Amino acid sequence: MHAESGRSGPNSDRSLESLEARLRALPGPPVPGDLETRLLSTIPAEMPMWEHGSHRRRWVIWLGLTGALAAACWLIVLSWPRSDGSKIEVVKHDGGSPGNSDPPPVREVRQDFGPSLGTFTWPLKEDSPMLASTAIPPDLLD
Amino acid sequence: MTKPDDQRMLNDLRAGRSEACGEVIRGHYQAVYRFLVHMTRDVHEAEDLTQETFTAAWQRIGAFEGQATLATWLHRIAYTKFIDAQRAARRNARLQERLTSLQTSSDTSSDDPSDSVAADDESQRLYQALHGLEGQDRALLVLHYLQGLSYREMSSVLDEPTGTLKWRTSAALDRLRSLLTDEVSHAR
Numbered sequence: 108m109h110a111e112s113g114r115s116g117p118n119s120d121r122s123l124e125s126l127e128a129r130l131r132a133l134p135g136p137p138v139p140g141d142l143e144t145r146l147l148s149t150i151p152a153e154m155p156m157w158e159h160g161s162h163r164r165r166w167v168i169w170l171g172l173t174g175a176l177a178a179a180c181w182l183i184v185l186s187w188p189r190s191d192g193s194k195i196e197v198v199k200h201d202g203g204s205p206g207n208s209d210p211p212p213v214r215e216v217r218q219d220f221g222p223s224l225g226t227f228t229w230p231l232k233e234d235s236p237m238l239a240s241t242a243i244p245p246d247l248l249d
Numbered sequence: 250m251t252k253p254d255d256q257r258m259l260n261d262l263r264a265g266r267s268e269a270c271g272e273v274i275r276g277h278y279q280a281v282y283r284f285l286v287h288m289t290r291d292v293h294e295a296e297d298l299t300q301e302t303f304t305a306a307w308q309r310i311g312a313f314e315g316q317a318t319l320a321t322w323l324h325r326i327a328y329t330k331f332i333d334a335q336r337a338a339r340r341n342a343r344l345q346e347r348l349t350s351l352q353t354s355s356d357t358s359s360d361d362p363s364d365s366v367a368a369d370d371e372s373q374r375l376y377q378a379l380h381g382l383e384g385q386d387r388a389l390l391v392l393h394y395l396q397g398l399s400y401r402e403m404s405s406v407l408d409e410p411t412g413t414l415k416w417r418t419s420a421a422l423d424r425l426r427s428l429l430t431d432e433v434s435h436a437r
Contacts, residue, residue, distance in 0.1 A: 123422055127394060129371070130375070134372060136283055136286045136292070149304050150274075
């Protein structure tokens with residue numbers, strides 16, 4: 108097909124640089140004359156509302172809202188003990204403030220065992236004369 | 250980053266002046282159409298996709314941030330339209346048959362853009378080799394060498410890293426050269 112066209116032959120310069128140059132110089136395909144008119148007819152009568160909030164702005168807004176929500180949650184958590192102070196104080200002053208009029212629940216449970224347990228004192232009284240280190244009497248094994 | 254003309258057009262568009270749309274069309278429709286001709290290898294399909302590209306552009310113009318140039322943005326829409334059309338064609342068996350018949354009769358078809366483009370045999374041969382490449386290779390070479398987009402702009406259009414695009418463009422150029430070399434050996 109090309110040999111019949113009467114030209115001198117295909118371009119023998121096949122370097123990449125030459126190919127790049129030839130591609131750049133390649134003429135573009137002709138554009139239909141009525142295409143511009145047809146495209147102009149696609150323009151809407153009313154332009155869509157311009158989104159002032161770009162993606163970046165939207166990110167910033169979302170980030171701000173999330174941060175505000177997190178801060179609000181944190182504030183609620185921090186203010187929670189103030190609304191129900193007595194319960195928290197019991198836990199805080201457990202064992203630390205003997206003058207507290209409301210004994211903690213744990214202490215109440217202990218007292219349910221009754222006075223039979225007695226009061227714990229240190230050092231322990233030595234009621235038994237036998238000590239752990241008492242020697243075995245020699246006649247015990249006979 | 251945007252050109253001064255683009256910036257002015259953008260300002261007009263933001264101000265809601267529909268005349269600015271006409272300016273955008275006049276400034277860019279030829280480049281968009283030519284890109285689509287190279288991609289589709291069919292002038293009628295390219296015309297349809299050009300119209301779809303600009304219709305989509307008006308719908309999305311509100312979201313255009315102006316970080317890329319208008320040309321890059323329009324090329325991206327056009328490329329997306331081309332990919333969508335390719336997918337639709339694959340799904341549609343009847344259209345597939347039609348495309349096959351178009352390809353087999355491409356030597357005599359007046360729809361082949363290379364017929365009307367190439368004033369000389371060298372350009373004709375280059376066009377045919379270019380259109381013989383895979384779609385992705387063709388997109389790279391057309392965008393970079395024929396449409397004059399930088400690798401950075403191509404990165405916006407094709408959504409791939411610049412380094413990858415450089416490497417792939419070089420490989421596509423090699424393949425084009427191989428096609429031309431093969432053709433030369435066959436001609437002899």
